[in-house]
Amino acid sequence: MNKFTNNFEISSKVIYTFFSIYLILGLFIVPDYGISWDESASRMYGFISGNYILEKFLPIDLYSKILNETISTRFSELKNVEVPKLMEHGDKAYGVFLELPLAFLELLFQFNETKDVYLFRHYVNFLIFFTSVIFFYKYLNLFFENKFLSLLGCLFLILSPRIFAQSFYNSKDIIFLSFFIISNYCGFLLLKKKNLTSAFFFAFSVSALVSFRIIGLIVPILFLILLSFEYFYLKKKFNFFKLFLITFSFFILITYFTWPFLWENPLNNFLFTINHFATRGHGIYMLYLGNSVDSTNLPWHYLFVWIIVTSPTHLTFFSFIGMILFLYNFFLINKNFKNILFFHIFLILVIYLIVPVLITIILEPHIYSGWRHFYFLLPFLILFSILALKIIFFSFNKRYIKLLTLFVLLISISYNFIWNFNNHPYQYTYFNNIFFNKKTINYFERDYWGVSNKDLIDHVAKFDKNEKIYYEFNYEGSNFYLSLNGLSKLDRDRFINIRKMNKTSKYYYFFYNNVQNIPPEFLNKYKVIKEIKVDGVVINGVYKIFIR
Numbered sequence: 001m002n003k004f005t006n007n008f009e010i011s012s013k014v015i016y017t018f019f020s021i022y023l024i025l026g027l028f029i030v031p032d033y034g035i036s037w038d039e040s041a042s043r044m045y046g047f048i049s050g051n052y053i054l055e056k057f058l059p060i061d062l063y064s065k066i067l068n069e070t071i072s073t074r075f076s077e078l079k080n081v082e083v084p085k086l087m088e089h090g091d092k093a094y095g096v097f098l099e100l101p102l103a104f105l106e107l108l109f110q111f112n113e114t115k116d117v118y119l120f121r122h123y124v125n126f127l128i129f130f131t132s133v134i135f136f137y138k139y140l141n142l143f144f145e146n147k148f149l150s151l152l153g154c155l156f157l158i159l160s161p162r163i164f165a166q167s168f169y170n171s172k173d174i175i176f177l178s179f180f181i182i183s184n185y186c187g188f189l190l191l192k193k194k195n196l197t198s199a200f201f202f203a204f205s206v207s208a209l210v211s212f213r214i215i216g217l218i219v220p221i222l223f224l225i226l227l228s229f230e231y232f233y234l235k236k237k238f239n240f241f242k243l244f245l246i247t248f249s250f251f252i253l254i255t256y257f258t259w260p261f262l263w264e265n266p267l268n269n270f271l272f273t274i275n276h277f278a279t280r281g282h283g284i285y286m287l288y289l290g291n292s293v294d295s296t297n298l299p300w301h302y303l304f305v306w307i308i309v310t311s312p313t314h315l316t317f318f319s320f321i322g323m324i325l326f327l328y329n330f331f332l333i334n335k336n337f338k339n340i341l342f343f344h345i346f347l348i349l350v351i352y353l354i355v356p357v358l359i360t361i362i363l364e365p366h367i368y369s370g371w372r373h374f375y376f377l378l379p380f381l382i383l384f385s386i387l388a389l390k391i392i393f394f395s396f397n398k399r400y401i402k403l404l405t406l407f408v409l410l411i412s413i414s415y416n417f418i419w420n421f422n423n424h425p426y427q428y429t430y431f432n433n434i435f436f437n438k439k440t441i442n443y444f445e446r447d448y449w450g451v452s453n454k455d456l457i458d459h460v461a462k463f464d465k466n467e468k469i470y471y472e473f474n475y476e477g478s479n480f481y482l483s484l485n486g487l488s489k490l491d492r493d494r495f496i497n498i499r500k501m502n503k504t505s506k507y508y509y510f511f512y513n514n515v516q517n518i519p520p521e522f523l524n525k526y527k528v529i530k531e532i533k534v535d536g537v538v539i540n541g542v543y544k545i546f547i548r
Contacts, residue, residue, distance in 0.1 A: 010148045018151060019134060022158060026126050026168075032425040033168040034454025035118050040482050042171050043106075043121070044084075045091050046099030047074065049260050052086035053100075056263075070107065086260060093276040095211020095259045098128075098175055114485040114492075122168050125175065129167040132178035133157060136379060139185040142192075143341070143383070144390060153386045159416045160378060161423075161430035162310055162370075169451065173372040176212040180219065180376040183209045187223040191230070191340075194238050196246065203250030211259055213373075214277045215356070220251070222351045229343055278365070286369060290443040295366045303360050306371040309431050309440050311378075314412035315385055316434075322384030323349060325391050345387070352380045369448045426452055429534045441537045450513050452532045452540040453483035459530045460509055460542055461491045469494045470508035472545070480511055506547060513540040 047070065054063050067083065086092055102121060111117045133154050140150035158164060166174050183205035190198040202223070209216035224244070231240040256262050262269050283296040289305070308316055326349070330342055356374060360367065367373055392405050420427050429447055431440035460469060473480035484492050498508050509529065531541035 009146070010151065012147075015137070015147060015151060018154075019130075019137075022133070023130055026130060027123070029425065030122050030126055030168055031119060033122060033165065034451040035482050035486050036169045036449040036451050037482070038172060038449075039118060039121065039169065040485070041091065042099055043102070043117070045089070045094065046096060046101075046103035048084050048086055048089055049096040049100050050103045051083055052260050073110075074106070087264070092261050093273040095208075095261075097208045097211040097258055098124075098171060100258075100260075113488055115487060118485060121171065125171055126168050129174055129178050132181045135182045135185045139181060139188060139379075140383065140386060142185070142188050143345075144386065146390070149386050149390055152389070153382050155413070156312075156315055156382045156385065157379065159413065159420060160312060160315065161416070161420050161427035162372075163375065163378065164420060165425060165427035165451075166372070170372070172212065173375050176209065176216070177375045177378065179205060179209040179212065180216065181379050183216070183219045184379075187219060190223060190243075190247070191226055191344075194243055199243060199247040200250050203247050204254055207251055207254040207258065210255065214274050215376075218351055218355070220247075222347050225347060225351075226340065226344060230340060234338060234340065278363075283366070284368065286448075287443070287445050295368055298364065298367060300361045302367065303357060303371055303374060306444075307374075307377070309434065309444070310370065311381075311432070312412060312416045313432055313434065314409055314416070315381060318385035318388045318409075319381040320384075322386070322388030322391075325388055326384065329391075345383075348380050348383065353377060369445050423534050426532065426534050426539065429539055431535075439535050439537055441535055441539075446534075446537075446539040447513055447532075450480065450483060450540070453480055453511065453513065454486050455532060456511055456530055456540060456542040457483055457487060457495075461487060461494070463529070464509075467494065468496050468505075470496050470498050470505045471511060472498050472508055473511040474513065480513075507544050508547070510543045510545045511540075512543065 051067065051070075054066060058066070071083070102124065106117055106120070109120070111120065136157060137150050137154050140153045141147065144150060163174070163177070183202065186198070186202040186205045190202045192198075202220075206216065206220050209219060227240060227243065230236040231238065256266055261273075283294050285292045285294055287293075288298075288302065293299070293302075326345060330346060356377065359365070360374075371377075389405070389409070393402055396402060419430070423430070426447070428449070428451065429441060431444065433440050460471075481497075484495055487495075498505075510526070525546050527544040527546075529542045529544055531538050533539065
């Protein structure tokens with residue numbers, strides 16, 4: 001494998017145009033996505049942490065005034081109910097790097113409607129991911145020194161259907177993925193510059209990363225190995241111990257001051273967080289390969305299968321080829337173990353890709369609803385796919401191989417783009433059909449977060465002009481009542497759950513989001529109002545149920 005050099009370039013105007021179009025498109029379609037399962041709890045946690053800070057530092061009278069005003073305007077359902085205490089809260093092990101600023105901004109902007117609160121959160125979510133895509137471009141360009149390949153890697157990331165959709169509302173997994181990218185770019189700069197500024201930004205990004213998921217500690221581990229490799233093995237002249245101490249000190253200070261849970265007992269609470277995420281979880285049943293499986297007893301291949309069936313085919317294929325070509329060149333051709341760039345890629349393969357997968361096989365942690373907890377693997381799968389294309393296009397001499405690769409790539413990306421467009425805004429239910437005779441979506445969880453509830457609720461609110469709309473929903477699916485927060489208060493108050501009233505109406509609307517269609521007990525006494533389909537398969541629906 002030759003040294004990464006410029007073989008093909010594009011102008012800066014193309015790059016600016018690409019990111020401008022993506023930004024405008026993203027901001028335009030933010031309102032299309034509904035509210036996901038975790039968003040209400042995440043929002044509440046931000047206020048719980050804020051309450052802890054105010055209680056700790058403000059005089060009691062001022063604190064009580066702010067608390068009462070916040071409850072009355074933000075969380076009216078908590079009236080006469082004590083606000084949960086941070087140290088007793090179930091989510092206390094999570095950092096609040098995002099949720100605390102969002103709680104502050106919500107109070108600052110004084111949103112009058114809950115729908116505006118969640119819409120604002122979705123805009124922030126998208127803008128953070130958008131920023132990480134820019135960092136991903138810069139990160140890839142540090143490796144390949146090629147603008148075209150770096151931009152192609154960004155396109156792979158954006159066009160991954162599940163990532164594209166969840167970038168608008170998933171404030172845990174996607175934000176963790178975003179900061180994983182940012183922290184790796186900052187780590188690369190630390191390797192190159194080794195100065196105070198790069199040390200601070202690396203520590204800051206890692207601190208943010210770890211606040212979302214403790215597994216983010218693998219990032220500083222990787223770069224500590226790389227710095228040690230340069231200093232001890234390559235004999236590079238820099239003050240390794242000073243750089244390490246400064247970076248570590250920045251990380252400790254930033255983490256402590258931005259994570260209220262650590263304030264009272266930093267070491268023990270940090271160890272609690274590690275143990276919490278190592279053992280956390282409760283058993284739920286999920287549809288996997290057509291069977292119901294327990295999250296506490298998953299088959300070893302669960303993660304592999306989910307990654308393969310929900311990733312675009314070109315990404316899976318070229319990333320695998322890239323790993324094979326890299327290992328072949330690294331160990332058998334060049335045998336240049338003193339090349340820091342080669343060693344960096346090798347560590348990415350081992351620490352970022354192989355180790356997390358082995359952990360899931362050996363320790364069997366609880367994984368819910370696919371591989372969303374492991375989305376941080378995706379940028380590095382993309383890195384190896386771009387590496388494969390780099391080698392094929394610029395190192396191979398066989399013209400027919402290059403043409404065949406280009407043809408496969410164009411067809412796959414075009415299909416991917418068209419599928420995203422045709423199935424907007426339900427890209428989070430994407431499955432390819434590599435291994436199944438029938439549509440893969442039939443064998444797995446579909447809209448487990450109930451984001452598609454939004455379109456059904458909007459339809460009924462517009463379609464039904466009655467003052468009261470009686471409804472019911474399956475409790476085995478999504479928390480439907482959270483989706484109602486996407487309506488204005490006037491429309492939201494029209495929806496009356498029939499479990500809270502006498503069934504005096506002639507009918508009610510039944511919202512059904514699960515792995516099968518309308519339950520058999522409703523056969524012959526319902527009318528389809530609206531069904532949402534992806535690849536011809538129903539992922540959610542609302543039905544008029546007649547009371548007899």
